Amino acid sequence: MKLREIQRICASDMHINVSTDYFYKAKKIMKEKMAGNSKTEFGMLWDYAQELRSRMLGAQ
Incomplete structure (x- = not known):
């Protein structure tokens, strides 16, 4: 994901500007x-x- 896309999603969905x-x-x-x-x-x-x-040998 590109940084600008992450920034846009956070701004629109979470209402934060970073x-x-x-x-x-x-x-x-x-x-x-x-x-x-x-x-x-x-x-x-x-x-x-x-x-x-080890489990396979023990099951025989």
Whole structure:
């Protein structure tokens, strides 16, 4: 989403007027958080796979 579009939506829906600098910072923070979450989840795939293997062996 473009910064001007976010600014327009906030102005019309929430009745707030904030500069694009604040939206830029907020968007940057959210991108970093989203990237961090996916990296963490991807890193846990090996743990998930190991848990599945151990449960499958125990069910036999």
